[in-house]
Amino acid sequence: MIRVTENLNQVRKRLQNAARVAGREPSDIKLLAVSKRHSVASIEAVAEAGQQDFGENFVAEGLGKIEALAARKLCWHFIGAIQSNKTRDIAAHYDWVHTVDRLKIARRLSEQRPEDRPPLELCLQVNVDDEPQKAGVRPAEVAELAEQVARLPGLRLRGLMCLPRVRSDPEAQREPFAALRQLLEALQAQHAALDTLSMGMTGDLEAAVLEGATIVRVGTAIFGPRD
Numbered sequence: 001m002i003r004v005t006e007n008l009n010q011v012r013k014r015l016q017n018a019a020r021v022a023g024r025e026p027s028d029i030k031l032l033a034v035s036k037r038h039s040v041a042s043i044e045a046v047a048e049a050g051q052q053d054f055g056e057n058f059v060a061e062g063l064g065k066i067e068a069l070a071a072r073k074l075c076w077h078f079i080g081a082i083q084s085n086k087t088r089d090i091a092a093h094y095d096w097v098h099t100v101d102r103l104k105i106a107r108r109l110s111e112q113r114p115e116d117r118p119p120l121e122l123c124l125q126v127n128v129d130d131e132p133q134k135a136g137v138r139p140a141e142v143a144e145l146a147e148q149v150a151r152l153p154g155l156r157l158r159g160l161m162c163l164p165r166v167r168s169d170p171e172a173q174r175e176p177f178a179a180l181r182q183l184l185e186a187l188q189a190q191h192a193a194l195d196t197l198s199m200g201m202t203g204d205l206e207a208a209v210l211e212g213a214t215i216v217r218v219g220t221a222i223f224g225p226r227d
């Protein structure tokens, strides 16, 4: 447990350094601790060190943790693949969802968001490298999807998310992140309130911060390897 606190401090340092190199304010970059396949006890240790935002990939696994840790008032982000039959639980229990890539899912989340909860904060997942078989809306179709999602009640469209192909060269890794930033900038002409780029993980958070990430999603560097 001491280990995760140390790890968290190291990640915060990496973020501060990356922000400094990029000429950005560290406070403009939110750290999302990705806790999938890690225990409630590990999450508690990280929360105890002041971490507020946690990300989960599997709906049921996340729900158990949200319930177990309800007293801590943490902020929960859903970052996994979304099946239609899971939207109700996401709408009811999460604060953010990063992985919406089709209108049907957005409509269900909109209809199912409970009225006593604030709008669900939402990012569209973009298949930024246009890879076959990969989740995410194609770059050419982002604008149209954003247009439709922005109109749905119960949701607040915040920006874009990507999970790019890993490049061996850190400099080349900036390319997909720059592409996502440019897509967001194009959308901002119509939707000035969009403010979120969810990009960068343990291996590439520096490249993402250089290209404007406002949320980095970090699992391994905080919690250690997943089994």
Ligand SMILES: *Cc1c(COP(=O)(O)O)cnc(C)c1O
Binding pocket: 034, 036, 057, 079, 080, 163, 201, 202, 203, 217, 218, 219, 220, 221
């Ligand atoms: C697991 C996961 C992460 C965290 O990855 P690490 O390499 O462990 O930091 C980030 N984003 C998504 C969508 C993930 O599934």
